Amino acid sequence: MSVALQHCLWAESADPAPQPLVPGLTRQHLSEGAWVDLRRGWMDGADALFDDLAGSVDWHAERRPMYERVVDVPRLLAFYAEQVPLPHPALVQAKRVLDEHYQDELGEPFATAGLCLYRDGRDSVAWHGDRIGRGSSHDTMVAILVLGAPRPLLLRPRAGGPSLRFPLGHGDLIVMGGSCQRTWEHAIPKTAQPVGPRISVQFRPRGVR
Ligand SMILES: O=C(O)CCC(=O)C(=O)O
Numbered sequence: 001m002s003v004a005l006q007h008c009l010w011a012e013s014a015d016p017a018p019q020p021l022v023p024g025l026t027r028q029h030l031s032e033g034a035w036v037d038l039r040r041g042w043m044d045g046a047d048a049l050f051d052d053l054a055g056s057v058d059w060h061a062e063r064r065p066m067y068e069r070v071v072d073v074p075r076l077l078a079f080y081a082e083q084v085p086l087p088h089p090a091l092v093q094a095k096r097v098l099d100e101h102y103q104d105e106l107g108e109p110f111a112t113a114g115l116c117l118y119r120d121g122r123d124s125v126a127w128h129g130d131r132i133g134r135g136s137s138h139d140t141m142v143a144i145l146v147l148g149a150p151r152p153l154l155l156r157p158r159a160g161g162p163s164l165r166f167p168l169g170h171g172d173l174i175v176m177g178g179s180c181q182r183t184w185e186h187a188i189p190k191t192a193q194p195v196g197p198r199i200s201v202q203f204r205p206r207g208v209r
C-alpha cells in the first residue's frame, strides 16, 4: 500500500464519527429483567475525540458529603442538560444514532449527557445504580460511550452475587437497560496499574440521573 493511501485512510478514520450500531451490537440478558448491549469500536476516531473533549470541555471537580465528611469526587465532571448543545459534533451524531436505534424500545429519546474524566487509576466511581429520579422505579436505559485508556466497568446484582467485568475503551459503547439501574449496580474500580486517562459519556433520558 502506498504511503499516500495509508495517510488518507488514517486521516479518514481519525475523524470522529459513530459507526452504525448494527452489525456488531450484542445483547446480554442479566437477571431480573436487566440487560446490557455492547458495541465494540463504535466511535471511529475515538482517540481524536478523546483529545478534543479533554481539551475543550469545561471539566470541574466536585466535593460531596460522605458520612461525616465532605470528600473530593474522584473524577472530573461535566453535565449537558437537555437543550444544552453537546460539546462535539460526534456526540450529536452519537445521540442521533442511539435515538434511531433505541427510541421504540425506550419510548423516548436520550436527553442529557454526563461526562466523566478519570485522570489515572486513582480516579473511579464507586458501586451505584443511576437511581436519582426514574431509574429507581422504572425500566430505563443509560448508554455510555467510552474513550481513552481501557478500564473495566463492573456490574453486580444488588441482591448479591458475582460481578461481571466489561473491559471498555477506545470508542466502545455499553448500554445498560431494563431494570439494570435498580436491580444491578455498576462501578469503575480504582487500580494500582499505570493507566492513561479515560473519558465516559453517559446519555440518559429525561429524569434519569
Ligand atoms: O464512567 C463510566 O463508565 C460510568 C459512569 C457512571 O456510572 C455514572 O456517571 O453514573
Ligand SMILES: [Fe+2]
Binding pocket: 128, 129, 130, 186
Ligand atoms: Fe452510573
